[in-house]
Amino acid sequence: MTAPVLIAFPKGRLGDELVPRLAGTPLALDAAALKSRVLRIPTATPGVSALLLKGADLPRYVAAGVASLGIVGSDTLDELEMDLLELADLRIGACRLCLCAPAGITLEDLKARPHLRLATKFFRATEAWLAREGLTAELVPLSSSVELAPLLGLADAIVDLVQTGATLKAHGLVETALLGRSSARLIAARGAILSEPGRIRPLAEILLRALT
Template identity: 40%
Template sequence: MSIVLALPKGRILKEAGPLLARAGLVPEPEYTDENSRKLRFHTSRPDVDLIRVRSFDVATFVAFGAAEIGICGSDVLMEFDYPEVYAPLDLGIGECRISVAEPKDDAGQTDLSRVSAIRVASKYPNTARRHFARRGIQTEMVELSGAMELAPGLGLSRIIVDLVQTGSTLKANGLVETDVIAQISSKLIVNRVALKTRPDEIGAWIEAFQKALAA
């Protein structure tokens, strides 16, 4: 029975390449073809296949047992908080932060200590709610899957919560960071049931990635 490793499309997929190689996994050539519509790939190991999915879906595939192992941003783990997912390793790739941002001209003009409710645009509704709830603020969430930076200028919300790497997209759209909720990096994640039922196999891959990190 093969092991399925779920990987996110985009930047993390590229950053994970050298780590996979050091762990002893070389994907078939089509894996690196961004124009390929194929989503499941063989590797140099006949007992391991890779699947390439949306970053937000990696944790879901692992939580429900469709994949035994995955590489997933800690932002996704924060948002979904699946009890079925165990994250034994920080891989040190995909580093960024999840932040609160608002229009540059209005930044700092709202005293959040005096606000009881606020509208926030984000693809991280649970993370945003928890963040503001800790400050005693209720949130009306506007859930978007992208282009968060447009929300303030078009009146959807004045505040957004989103991933920030360099801040250049915020700056280009007249926004500034006003708070950092958490520093983000990618984790190796495993399905807890798979770890219990196939401890030798899953444990061996955790160890392989540990050695790859140390290499």
């Protein structure tokens, strides 16, 4: 008896960029299943299926060994304490993690505030930056539409991913500090690679060839 292999793909923008690149490979996702609402999609290789998962949940499936391989942004990995392997930087889905404030407010303005409030879902990266800068701040947890927070008085600024900057511009925000960079990473379950390298490594190679 051999357990089926599951590969976790992110839903959303990164997933939309990845999935077409797999067309014509042994790991191409079944087109009919993709159009349905199912989240477990057969691939062109029997016994290998794809899971479509929210990025923040994806590392947990891989760390637990439920999925043998996965693709997720390094920003998500850096926020979680997960025991997994990171096989490659795929260099796609590149983003900047930035401190963004309403236009006209500088970094010095923010640093001078007696009580700084930052809205973000990137707590670890923000705390590390605050420590480097010798600052303290109140972190306001928000998981989406974070650009609204400074406009509506919920926070002074935000820490969020920026790809093109169009969303920031639309909300009158500008980048005031660069905290880090993010790109998609090919990750693997420790057990999958260390206990079944002959089965999992070739699948990882297919993903690498298709996605880099």
